[in-house]
Amino acid sequence: MEQAMRRHFFHHSEEGLDAEKKRCHWCQIRTFATHSRYPITIVNNEDDTMIQSNFRFMEESIRADDIEPTRKEFLTGCECKEDKDCRYDNCTCLQDVEDESSDDGDDDSDIESEEDGSFEQWYRKYERKKKYAYYSNGPKVGHLRSKMLASGNPIYECHESCICSPDCSNRVVERGRQVPLQIFRTGNRGWGVRSTVDIKKGQFVDKYMGEIITAEEAARRRAQSHIAQKKDVYLFALDKFSNPDSFDERLRGPPLEVDGEFISGPTRFINHSCDPNLRIFARVGDHADKHIHDLAFFAVRDIPRGEELTFDYVGGVDDSDMDALDPEKQRDMTRCLCGSKKCRGYLW
Numbered sequence: 001m002e003q004a005m006r007r008h009f010f011h012h013s014e015e016g017l018d019a020e021k022k023r024c025h026w027c028q029i030r031t032f033a034t035h036s037r038y039p040i041t042i043v044n045n046e047d048d049t050m051i052q053s054n055f056r057f058m059e060e061s062i063r064a065d066d067i068e069p070t071r072k073e074f075l076t077g078c079e080c081k082e083d084k085d086c087r088y089d090n091c092t093c094l095q096d097v098e099d100e101s102s103d104d105g106d107d108d109s110d111i112e113s114e115e116d117g118s119f120e121q122w123y124r125k126y127e128r129k130k131k132y133a134y135y136s137n138g139p140k141v142g143h144l145r146s147k148m149l150a151s152g153n154p155i156y157e158c159h160e161s162c163i164c165s166p167d168c169s170n171r172v173v174e175r176g177r178q179v180p181l182q183i184f185r186t187g188n189r190g191w192g193v194r195s196t197v198d199i200k201k202g203q204f205v206d207k208y209m210g211e212i213i214t215a216e217e218a219a220r221r222r223a224q225s226h227i228a229q230k231k232d233v234y235l236f237a238l239d240k241f242s243n244p245d246s247f248d249e250r251l252r253g254p255p256l257e258v259d260g261e262f263i264s265g266p267t268r269f270i271n272h273s274c275d276p277n278l279r280i281f282a283r284v285g286d287h288a289d290k291h292i293h294d295l296a297f298f299a300v301r302d303i304p305r306g307e308e309l310t311f312d313y314v315g316g317v318d319d320s321d322m323d324a325l326d327p328e329k330q331r332d333m334t335r336c337l338c339g340s341k342k343c344r345g346y347l348w
């Protein structure tokens with residue numbers, strides 16, 4: 001690690017090392033648009049292990065060649081002329097929000113403060129339901145509402161086809177990661193991830209990135225995988241909107257999957273905890289792209305800088321909880337080393 005780091009810092013400004021620089025993880029993360037403000041760093045104070053050389057850091061997911069982009073004529077955005085209108089149910093980006101009452105009494109008093117004039121005030125307060133996922137005022141602005149955090153419901157954001165401005169407050173994930181992350185060597189679970197700044201409950205951390213592939217390709221990769229741990233640990237199905245009755249044929253079939261094993265961002269190194277501090281949400285921009293929704297990590301509680309970031313790989317209880325009670329099955333199961341008081345004992 002030391003040697004590779006030296007090579008990067010002392011030689012990678014030289015000409016003619018293109019092939020070597022392409023494989024260098026520090027060179028890869030240096031190309032991120034966010035590098036100067038929210039850098040990714042890699043540290044290993046445990047041993048000499050390096051991140052595997054066939055891994056490549058990417059800032060965004062990439063689509064496999066056989067996944068067609070959505071045709072332009074199907075893309076639609078909202079027509080809210082004023083950004084503040086993108087919080088209410090007349091913003092078409094919010095038309096599919098599941099919970100009608102996301103105006104949940106949390107301290108978010110923009111209705112009162114936005115406008116004077118009695119009719120306008122009455123209209124805002126009683127006729128329009130606030131539907132979007134984030135707080136819009138006060139110290140929690142841009143953080144996911146507590147009700148949303150608990151629900152796990154998908155997040156619908158404004159996006160590039162919308163008329164609202166890039167400053168619209170319904171564009172949190174779209175704006176990208178705004179915390180510096182550090183990939184560090186843990187004592188017993190390989191690499192892990194932490195932030196070098198405090199993170200607040202409800203704050204967006206980053207997306208899970210990887211290669212977006214078809215279900216058939218994912219099945220082929222599972223079958224061919226030789227890694228000791230499950231290949232599934234790197235594969236996320238984009239199935240939040242899968243529905244056999246959907247009018248969109250892309251949502252009727254088996255979902256696309258994201259493979260982050262060899263191409264991904266820093267979140268691919270986040271370990272599991274049975275008492276996690278992050279939760280993963282489906283985030284949709286254009287409604288025509290539901291089949292290719294983002295996977296966005298948000299903090300479920302305040303996280304002090306330096307605390308390892310974790311999420312629950314199996315989303316709480318699953319079949320392995322029952323298997324863990326069976327000594328026969330325990331032999332084939334992977335022990336969980338999260339160390340939390342709520343540890344269920346096994347990963348799967």
Ligand SMILES: C[S@@+](CC[C@H](N)C(=O)[O-])C[C@H]1O[C@@H](n2cnc3c(N)ncnc32)[C@H](O)[C@@H]1O
Pocket residue numbers: 189190191192229230233234268269270271272273335336337338347
């Ligand atoms: C997505 S990777 C996370 C990054 C990984 N630690 C690394 O070094 O690349 C998942 C793998 O990390 C390890 N891991 C993650 N959480 C763990 C936990 N709570 N207990 C034991 N191993 C864990 C397991 O080997 C698992 O297959």
